[in-house]
Amino acid sequence: MPIETEAMREAHRLLTESLIYFDGDPVGTRAALSTWTAAENYADCFIRDFVPSALVFLFEGRYDVVRNFLRVALRIRDLQEEMEGHRGLPRVMPASFRVERLADGHESLHADFGDRAIGRVAPVDSMMWWVLLLQAYVHVTGDTELAADRAFQRGLQSILGVLLNDRFEVFPTLLVPDGSFMIDRRMGVYGHPLEIQALFFGSLNALSELLIPNEATTPMLEHAVKRRVQLTEYVRQFYWFDLARLNEIHRYETEAFGQDAANPLNIYPESIPDWVVDWLPDQGGYLLGNLGPGRMDFRFFAFGNLLSVIFGLATPAQSEAIMNLYEAQWSDLVGRMPVKLIYPAMAGLEWQLLTGSDPKNTPWSYHNGGNWPALLWTFAGAAMRTGRGDLARRALEIAEPRLLVDDWPEYYDGRHGRLVGRRANTRQTWSAAALLVAHGLIREPDRLAFWAAPAGV
Ligand code: GLC
Numbered sequence: 001m002p003i004e005t006e007a008m009r010e011a012h013r014l015l016t017e018s019l020i021y022f023d024g025d026p027v028g029t030r031a032a033l034s035t036w037t038a039a040e041n042y043a044d045c046f047i048r049d050f051v052p053s054a055l056v057f058l059f060e061g062r063y064d065v066v067r068n069f070l071r072v073a074l075r076i077r078d079l080q081e082e083m084e085g086h087r088g089l090p091r092v093m094p095a096s097f098r099v100e101r102l103a104d105g106h107e108s109l110h111a112d113f114g115d116r117a118i119g120r121v122a123p124v125d126s127m128m129w130w131v132l133l134l135q136a137y138v139h140v141t142g143d144t145e146l147a148a149d150r151a152f153q154r155g156l157q158s159i160l161g162v163l164l165n166d167r168f169e170v171f172p173t174l175l176v177p178d179g180s181f182m183i184d185r186r187m188g189v190y191g192h193p194l195e196i197q198a199l200f201f202g203s204l205n206a207l208s209e210l211l212i213p214n215e216a217t218t219p220m221l222e223h224a225v226k227r228r229v230q231l232t233e234y235v236r237q238f239y240w241f242d243l244a245r246l247n248e249i250h251r252y253e254t255e256a257f258g259q260d261a262a263n264p265l266n267i268y269p270e271s272i273p274d275w276v277v278d279w280l281p282d283q284g285g286y287l288l289g290n291l292g293p294g295r296m297d298f299r300f301f302a303f304g305n306l307l308s309v310i311f312g313l314a315t316p317a318q319s320e321a322i323m324n325l326y327e328a329q330w331s332d333l334v335g336r337m338p339v340k341l342i343y344p345a346m347a348g349l350e351w352q353l354l355t356g357s358d359p360k361n362t363p364w365s366y367h368n369g370g371n372w373p374a375l376l377w378t379f380a381g382a383a384m385r386t387g388r389g390d391l392a393r394r395a396l397e398i399a400e401p402r403l404l405v406d407d408w409p410e411y412y413d414g415r416h417g418r419l420v421g422r423r424a425n426t427r428q429t430w431s432a433a434a435l436l437v438a439h440g441l442i443r444e445p446d447r448l449a450f451w452a453a454p455a456g457v
Helices: 006-017 047-059 063-079 125-141 144-148 150-164 194-210 217-239 243-250 274-279 302-311 316-328 348-355 373-385 389-406 429-443 445-451
Strands: 019-022 025-029 096-101 107-112 240-242 285-287 290-292 295-297
Touching: 006 019, 006 389, 006 429, 019 063, 019 096, 025 047, 025 063, 047 063, 047 125, 047 373, 047 429, 047 445, 063 096, 063 107, 063 125, 063 150, 125 144, 125 150, 125 194, 125 445, 144 150, 150 194, 150 217, 194 217, 194 302, 194 445, 217 240, 240 243, 285 302, 285 316, 302 316, 302 373, 302 445, 316 373, 316 389, 373 389, 373 429, 373 445, 389 429, 429 445
Parallel strands: none
Antiparallel strands: 019 025, 096 107, 240 285, 290 295
């Protein structure tokens, strides 16, 4: 990838410096390099943070780093310890891992499955990101042998098993606890958050492609296709929100029993927040943040929406409408740093109750309405996929000079992202990698095509 600007050169240097080695091979990137970090585990390689790094390495032909990462991440699943009181282990992938040097000079891998994380949150997204990265790797390199390897096939099969496991559910969406994905703190994101559903959709597509059919896997693969169909229809219909839907919900009948009820989740029109009525543009819409019995989370979640565009969970018309919303509400959703993670912020009693009075998540800070440059790659990816290169370039022009001057902060604060995040690390790797990926996508818009759902979905 040609390095054209000073910011790109710096971002590249940071990315190279962040590499973690195991037995002499690069296997991942540290989350942040600043000498001061908000928490000790920022020296770890987070699976989700590695995604934009991996994309840069794939774009540049440094396939070894991604291959090593995929192998190591698979291996560390086995490091999960037995938990007393749990029968079988769900074999999820850890949120992060690190390499520790022992006194005798040997190195060992240590992983965090939520047993060490602040608040003890277990990640659900890691295993899905691993599958998606394997798919990306296979497409870019043509190395189908890695995915066909027995250990990899076993891993894929077990991940599909975990995803399709029966739970206490009547919905096609995936039920998860609070803080089990990129937003890894209490934020009222338990239930069926959009980001998880987008990743679920993307991983079901990837698993259908990567898992080799045999006696054991064929029934699982058939199940996966059915689930994907159900999930797609459900999200496209019930998560979708635009002016027409708002009118419908505004006049919803409630307390209706039976299979044909128009308001099956019994959403009360009284739950529509004031802000959304005037904020929603005539042209434009988005996928809701969360949906469940009597519950519609009207907040706009950027990562889930942008991934839905990239993976094709949103229809082409919905994808276009999402980008129209960005254009119409640019200062709220992009502002001084692309992009706002959640809009709007929660305040007052709602903040107290839903975050547990978390001082890191005060209104317009961190997860609660902060702006995250790490999402720049998804914004560029979604914009390029919908033919909105103008928006991708505009966002990059805003981000690039600031990120360089501010030394790659993790997040920004304020209604419009004007301030560097109060407790943000600097030299945050995925902030730098995201800028490089965004540049790469503006040059070659089809570069993320490996994640787009197959035709007809
Ligand atoms: C924060 C973010 C999480 C990220 C981690 C490392 O905990 O919420 O998404 O993976 O930092 O950067």
